[in-house]
Amino acid sequence: MNNTDQDRKKAWKLQQKQLARDAFPIADALLESLFDAVDACVEEAGCDHTLRFTTVWLSDQQQPEDKVIAWLREHGGFCDCEVLANAADHWERNR
Ligand SMILES: [Zn+2]
Known part of the structure; x- marks a missing residue:
């Protein structure tokens, strides 16, 4: 692989990251709190195969539920x- 290919690959990766970041539904810091809160709840009470903790957090924080859940x-x-x-893994890799 020559330098040009590597540069192009690097640029493409950066662009993909930027696109992923642009698609984040709410601010990075808010996503961090969301994942922290859901993590604590799941650890405590387990997952019941719904988005109950996510939904509770979104309504408590008055965040756009539909938009965040779609994402x-x-x-x-x-x-x-x-x-x-x-x-959360997708977010970690692109934030
Ligand atoms: Zn689950």
Whole structure:
């Protein structure tokens, strides 16, 4: 692989990251609190295969539920534990 290819690959990766970041539904710091809160609840009470802790946090914090949940689902977060396993992982990699 020559330098140009590497540069192009690097640029492409950065662009993908930027696109992923642009699609974050709420501020980075808020996503961090969301994942922290859901993590604490799942650890304490387990996942009941719904988004109950996610939904409670979103309504407590008055965040746009539909928008955030659509984004979580898009990244494999169909219940609280999947939010942590999949959506939080996607966020970690691109934030
Ligand atoms: Zn689950």
